[in-house]
Every structure is written in C-alpha cells, then in structure tokens.
Amino acid sequence: xxxxxxxxxxxxxxxxxxxxxxxxxxxxxxxxxxxxxMAASAGPRRAWSRALLRKIRRRPGRxxxxxxAVIRRRRPVGGGDPLEVALRRLVPGGGCMEYxxxxxxxxxxxxxxxxxxxLMQTIVDSAxxxxxxx
Amino acid sequence: MSGRGRRITxxxxxxxxxxxxxxxxxxxxxxxxxxxxxxxxxxxxxYIKSLHREVDGLSDRLAGLMxxxxxxxxxxxxxxxxxxx
Numbered sequence: 001x002x003x004x005x006x007x008x009x010x011x012x013x014x015x016x017x018x019x020x021x022x023x024x025x026x027x028x029x030x031x032x033x034x035x036x037x038m039a040a041s042a043g044p045r046r047a048w049s050r051a052l053l054r055k056i057r058r059r060p061g062r063x064x065x066x067x068x069a070v071i072r073r074r075r076p077v078g079g080g081d082p083l084e085v086a087l088r089r090l091v092p093g094g095g096c097m098e099y100x101x102x103x104x105x106x107x108x109x110x111x112x113x114x115x116x117x118x119l120m121q122t123i124v125d126s127a128x129x130x131x132x133x134x
Numbered sequence: 135m136s137g138r139g140r141r142i143t144x145x146x147x148x149x150x151x152x153x154x155x156x157x158x159x160x161x162x163x164x165x166x167x168x169x170x171x172x173x174x175x176x177x178x179x180x181y182i183k184s185l186h187r188e189v190d191g192l193s194d195r196l197a198g199l200m201x202x203x204x205x206x207x208x209x210x211x212x213x214x215x216x217x218x219x
Contacts, residue, residue, distance in 0.1 A: 010196070010200075013200070023194075023197045023198060023201060024194075024197075026197040026200065026201075027190075027193045027194045027196070027197035028193075030193040030196050030197055031189060031190060031193035034189055034192075034193060035189070081172075081175075083172055083175035083176055083179065084175060086175075086179045087175055087178060087179055087182075090179055090182045090183065090186075091182070098142070099142075099147075100142045100146060100147060100150060103147075103150040103151065103153075103154050104150055104153075106154060106178055106182075107150070107153050107154040107157050109182070110154075110157045110158070110178065110181060110182060110185070111157055113182065113185040113186075113189070114157075114185060116189065117185055117188045117189060117192065120188075120189065120192040120193070120196065121192060123196065124192055124195050124196060124199065127196075127199045128199065
C-alpha cells in the first residue's frame with residue numbers, strides 16, 4: 001500500500017508546475033511525500049507516525065492555523081545517556097516517551113524507513129532503466 | 135499509555151533490544167550475539183542517519199528523473215504511465 005500511495009504522491013508533485021519549479025524544490029516535495037506516505041501507511045498506532053504527520057502538516061504558510069491547546073505537550077524526558085538523547089532526537093516523537101517505548105518505536109521506524117528507501121530505489125532503478133532504452 | 139505505575143521487567147527490555155538489533159544490517163550480517171546496549175544505540179543512531187541521507191539522495195535523483203519526463207519521448211510516456219497506474 002505504501003508503494004501505491006507514494007506513486008500517487010509523486011504524480012502530484014510532478015503536476016504542480018513542471019516548468020516553474022527548481023529541481024531542488026521538487027526534491028524537497030518528493031522527500032516530504034516520502035515521509036508523509038511512510039507515516040500514513042504506518043497509521044495512527046505508532047507514536048513516530050503521528051509525530052511525523054503532525055510535523056509535516058504544521059509547515060509554515062499552509063494557511064490559517066487554529067489555536068491549539070498548549071498543555072498537550074509533555075515534558076521531554078531528561079536523559080543522562082547522550083546516546084539515548086541522540087536516539088530520542090532521531091525518532092519522531094521520541095522526546096517524551098519511556099525508554100522501553102522508545103526502543104519499540106525505533107525498531108518500527110527503522111523497519112519502515114528501510115522499506116521506504118527500498119521502494120524509492122526500485123522506482124529510481126525502473127525509471128533510469130526506461131530512460132536508457134534506445 | 136505512559137505506564138507510569140508499571141515497572142518494566144528486564145526481560146521486556148531484553149526482548150526489545152533483540153528486536154531492535156534484528157533490524158540493524160550489521161548485526162544481521164555478522165550474526166552477532168547480544169551486543170551491549172550502548173553499542174546498539176550507537177548503531178541504531180548511525181543507521182537511522184544513513185537512511186535519512188539515502189531518502190534525501192533518492193529524492194534528488196527522482197526529482198532529476200522527473201525533469202527528463204517532461205519531454206515527449208516514448209520513454210517519458212512509459213514512466214508517466216507507471217506513475218498514473
């Protein structure tokens with residue numbers, strides 16, 4: 001399902017002004033689509049996917065923002081271990097969760113990231129192969 | 135959800151550490167036994183960073199490929215069909 005979702009998202013990136021946008025702008029759109037599709041496919045059951053979708057939808061200049069309750073944000077867990085702190089920064093939403101939960105979320109995040117990379121590599125390989133046909 | 139009142143057992147932590155270890159490519163290759171928690175965290179962090187870099191690189195490549203698709207060549211039509219399906 002993540003493959004279909006991502007392919008559809010790619011076709012939308014292409015249609016949003018092929019001549020008018022720079023390649024780097026398009027690359028940023030593709031990158032955002034990759035993370036959004038990955039998170040949407042994981043669904044709301046995972047803290048990392050929820051955090052990633054919140055972050056993507058919170059982009060500046062996306063229109064009117066409704067005022068949100070500030071209380072929702074929990075205090076980040078203070079860590080003594082710099083490696084644990086680093087992992088909390090890398091896993092979306094990892095700042096506020098218990099250590100045990102962090103490990104679980106990190107494992108799922110790694111699995112989904114690796115799948116996304118394989119998917120994108122497959123698309124690049126297919127498209128490159130097609131482009132090189134004479 | 136945060137489970138503040140519940141103590142996490144060592145067994146549960148070990149299980150999670152094994153699960154995380156099984157996701158990492160190096161650990162799988164070497165068929166390693168248990169590694170220390172700090173080594174595992176370090177490997178996980180560097181693996182996640184490398185995956186992020188790969189996503190960035192592949193996004194750039196896809197953007198470049200999509201540029202070539204704006205032409206009217208038969209190849210472009212095939213790739214457009216791929217994205218439409």
